[in-house]
Amino acid sequence: EAAVTQSPRNKVAVTGGKVTLSCNQTNNHNNMYWYRQDTGHGLRLIHYSYGAGSTEKGDIPDGYKASRPSQENFSLILELATPSQTSVYFCASGDATSQNTLYFGAGTRLSVL
Amino acid sequence: QQKVQQSPESLTVSEGAMASLNCTFSDRSSDNFRWYRQHSGKGLEVLVSIFSDGEKEEGSFTAHLNRASLHVFLHIREPQPSDSALYLCAVRGNYNQGKLIFGQGTKLSIKP
Numbered sequence: 001e002a003a004v005t006q007s008p009r010n011k012v013a014v015t016g017g018k019v020t021l022s023c024n025q026t027n028n029h030n031n032m033y034w035y036r037q038d039t040g041h042g043l044r045l046i047h048y049s050y051g052a053g054s055t056e057k058g059d060i061p062d063g064y065k066a067s068r069p070s071q072e073n074f075s076l077i078l079e080l081a082t083p084s085q086t087s088v089y090f091c092a093s094g095d096a097t098s099q100n101t102l103y104f105g106a107g108t109r110l111s112v113l
Numbered sequence: 114q115q116k117v118q119q120s121p122e123s124l125t126v127s128e129g130a131m132a133s134l135n136c137t138f139s140d141r142s143s144d145n146f147r148w149y150r151q152h153s154g155k156g157l158e159v160l161v162s163i164f165s166d167g168e169k170e171e172g173s174f175t176a177h178l179n180r181a182s183l184h185v186f187l188h189i190r191e192p193q194p195s196d197s198a199l200y201l202c203a204v205r206g207n208y209n210q211g212k213l214i215f216g217q218g219t220k221l222s223i224k225p
Contacts, residue, residue: 004156035215040217041217042117042201042215042216042217042218043157043201043215044215045212045213048212058212059212090156090157092157099162100145100205100213101147101159101162102147102157102159102203102213103159104149104156104157104158105156106155106156107154107155107156
C-alpha cells in the first residue's frame with residue numbers, strides 16, 4: 001500500500017510567520033497533491049504537482065506556495081500565515097499506476113494564532 | 114465547475130443494519146468515482162472505486178453508480194461500531210482538468 005508521510009503532525013504558528021509543511025511518498029507516484037479540510041467544505045485542492053520541478057495551482061491557491069524538489073517530496077509553504085489558514089492539511093499521491101487512486105497522509109493540524 | 118454533494122450530513126444506524134449514503138455530481142461525463150473513509154483524527158482510506166454504471170463490491174462496501182441520474186451510492190452491509198467515521202465521495206470529470214472533487218462528507222455513527 002502507498003505510504004505518504006507528513007510532518008509535522010501538529011503545528012502552532014503566529015500570524016505573519018512562515019510555515020512549511022512537508023510530505024514524503026515512497027511509491028514513486030508522479031502526482032502529488034495538497035488539500036485542506038474544513039468543516040462544511042470537504043477537501044479543497046490547494047496545489048498539485050505532476051513531477052519533480054512542477055507545481056500547479058489548485059482551486060484555492062491564494063496565500064500558499066508549493067515546492068516539488070524531487071519525486072518523493074512535496075512541500076506546502078505559507079509565507080505569511082493568517083488565522084484563516086487554520087485547518088487540517090492533507091498530502092496525497094497517486095497516478096495512472098494506481099488507477100489515479102489517491103493515497104493520503106495522516107494530516108497536519110495547523111493553528112495560526 | 115463540477116459540484117459534488119453528499120447526503121445526509123449525518124446518519125445513525127444500528128449495528129448490523131444496512132447503511133446507505135448518497136453522492137450527487139453535476140458533470141455527466143465524469144468517469145472516475147471513489148468512496149473514502151476517514152476515522153476521527155486520521156487520514157483518508159479508499160474503500161471502493163467505480164468507473165462504469167452498475168455496482169462494484171469491495172468486502173462489505175458496495176458502490177452503485179447511475180450516471181444518468183447523477184448519483185453514486187455507497188451501501189455498507191452489516192456495519193460495526195468500528196465503521197463509525199466520515200465518508201467522503203470523490204468524483205473526477207472532464208472539468209477541473211480531471212482533478213478529483215470531494216463532497217463534504219457524511220458522518221456515519223453505528224450504534225451497538
